[in-house]
Amino acid sequence: MSTLSDPNVTDEQTAEAAELNEHLVSALKRAGRITTPEVGAAFRATPRHLFVPDIGLAEAYKDDYQPTDRDGDGQLLSSVSAPWLVAEMLNYLHPLPGHSVLEIGSGGYNAALLHHLVGDGGAVTSIDIDPVVTERARRCLKAAGLEDAVRILTADGAHGVPDAAPYDRIEVTVQAAAIEQTWLDQLASDGVLVVPLRVRGLGRLVALTPDGEGHWSGGGWLPCGFVAMRGEAASSTQVHTLTPGARVRVDGAQPLNLEALVRSLDTTGAPVWSGVEVDASERTRPVVDLWVATVLDAYGTLLVDPKQSVLRALPGGTPLTWNADFSAAAYVTMRPAEGKNGRYEYGVVVHGEDHALGEALVEGLREWDRDHRGRPGPVLHVYSQGTDPAAMAPGRRLERPGAPMVLTWPRA
Structure with missing residues (x-):
């Protein structure tokens, strides 16, 4: 050639x-x-x-x-x-x-x-x-x-x-x-x-x-x-194997009890639906993923091979969260909206007995739908090292080396 x-x-x-x-x-x-x-x-x-x-x-x-x-x-x-x-x-x-x-x-x-x-x-x-x-x-x-x-x-x-x-x-x-x-x-x-x-x-x-x-x-x-x-x-992002066909990607600063998380996801998952419907042409997933990553303290991305795992994660990875002792976990999923071609409903699959965990994540999806859907996305604020945190914008502080960063979602 x-x-x-x-x-x-x-x-x-x-x-x-x-x-x-x-x-x-x-x-x-x-x-x-x-x-x-x-x-x-x-x-x-x-x-x-x-x-x-x-x-x-x-x-x-x-x-x-x-x-x-x-x-x-x-x-x-x-x-x-x-x-x-x-x-x-x-x-x-x-x-x-x-x-x-x-x-x-x-x-x-x-x-x-x-x-x-x-x-x-x-x-x-x-x-x-x-x-x-x-x-x-x-x-x-x-x-x-x-x-x-x-x-x-x-x-x-x-x-x-x-x-x-x-x-x-x-x-x-x-x-x-x-x-x-x-x-x-x-x-x-x-x-x-x-x-x-x-x-x-x-x-x-x-x-x-x-x-x-x-x-x-x-x-x-x-x-x-x-x-x-x-x-x-160098990046601090880490990818951990959970079960055959399932992995979790987390920022290195995110505390993680891997064994407890595996036990939680090994329980039967229960779906909770949000009522938030989107059209496939809206391509909302990237912005929803970013929104969920902002509002959750405990956050990772669940990556699943559907041929090997029963977890109903979305293709390409889906937001995952867990409670303080890792006895419960929840992740975002979607299903086709009944009778509406090309439309889908966001929901959450909850593993474990902490139902409040799933409800909080569902409410986060509803908040995005109510306050941010179709509007300009977040603003990343970056400050010189040594800046007083009190002088920074409100929002999600991204904990990592380098210049301090805050992610803020403007409201209308």
Whole structure:
């Protein structure tokens, strides 16, 4: 199988790559992922196959991520992100000609797009902790004729790159567990910081802007998955096996009695229905998951293989909670609304005798329906380290290292 990185590539293959790239750009525009002529032009000018040279052309231009390195256990260490997600991140970031941009997490492809967007009058610095990743990024950028257009550094991105600060834009392209104070310190006073953030174990894309001295705020909340950040800012998210076919994902700061939780879920579950009905086209699950993660003190994500487990968790994971002694557990589920095609009702499955646990979770679903459904999502407030908690916005304090974070849901 030949690729365009081969030395004797044909004109026909070059033309095929350009056609595949144009099809990709057109599909991203139809899907609402590419929303500006500038981003479309950057994609057209950036041959993706040069950044995934070990696969065929058709595969290189699929709208999917491409793994580039794994550890001995098969764990993904680096990848080139799916084009739809790259485009969405650029929408959040909105880089402009002349901007100075810091990319934390290298791969080459996104850095090349950034260069086309900021132009020769701008600057792109890309940093990664893994020398294998940075060397690969350099090779790919050279193949694209951009070896002098992007500065590639090998170091822990948690510290940023202070020598070129402040940056108009900072884009984190690895899953982060926290907002590092150094990123905030290196952001311009009118800058934008885009981060795929783990919020109580949920991967969400957020964009932050300065909002006064020592205060940044923003949102976005697009569900996303990235390779986890390594080094000092490594993620604390943990995944534990409960029973065959069932696991729980929790933030590392969340106390968990695994044995007691397993015993609770081993009891027969009883459904409690909320009366909250939604249409499938509303795509409410990501926002409901985030809402439940905000209102619950005890929170995890239940992940189930329906071929191995009788637990009625939702595909992709569902919010899970438990009481103080782990003698009862409850998780969110759904069922088709009777006689209403394409509509579903939210409910809760309760295991154990603490029925108040299930009722509280059901009431949380009703509160979302009553006060937040169809309205702007939450606001993430980030503060400089050392800020007095009394000066912070009310809401869910996200306990983790780095800059203090509070998640607040505005009311009408």
